[in-house]
Amino acid sequence: MTALTEAQPEAATLDEPRATRLAIIASHGTLDTAYPPFILATAAAAMDMEVAIFFTFYGLEIIKKGKADHLQVAPIANPAMPLPVPNIIGMLPGMTAAATAMMHNWMDRAHVPHLGELIDIARESGVRLIACQMSLDVLGLKRDDLIDGLEIGGAATFLEFASRNAITLTF
């Protein structure tokens, strides 16, 4: 009896309910918004979680063929840039490219892996990448415009995955 009582705290810790899935919605197509879904997805997969990312609207940009390492940073309406760019300057031609080049520079200095590399790791580690059929239709995209290793699905596909024991995040 005594042993059983002592064992209880440990058992309670183990039985604590934990999410076993990570369900992410990626709805933006800029470089800085594309990173968090893939950093979290690959880390979660490494920690034994089942992961799915649902790409909707501009999020599809991330999984277009050859696009991952050419996404851009928006200098307009982005007061959080480490080097703040006034909107009136940000709208000038070439400023988006300049802000993007600056961001790549900072990320290389911090040894952040390229997005394409993270996408490869995600696919290798079984992360489900789901492209939203409706968004494909809206944006006039075809399956062939997207990278390999994707599923095409709708809201129900994502919800069915997310409805069981999942953490859900939106980017």
Place this chain on the structure above:
Amino acid sequence: MPVTADQTLDCSGLSCPMPIIKTRKALDTLSVGQVLKMIATDPGSQSDMDAFVKKTGHQLLAAEQDAGKFVFFIKKTR
């Protein structure tokens, strides 16, 4: 007692999430009971390795800090 490692993984210079991903890949190649020595320079890896073993159930035998490097000994438990 010093911990001996069966395999060493150097993640120096790598940032999140690469140390976690590479640690997982290295553990996959080990047998249960074997120990992985992981070296990182990312200060976030201290908190991350704690969380990693908590979630995966592997065992963190020791964590050391030496001249800007963080060294972890992780025992594969399953």
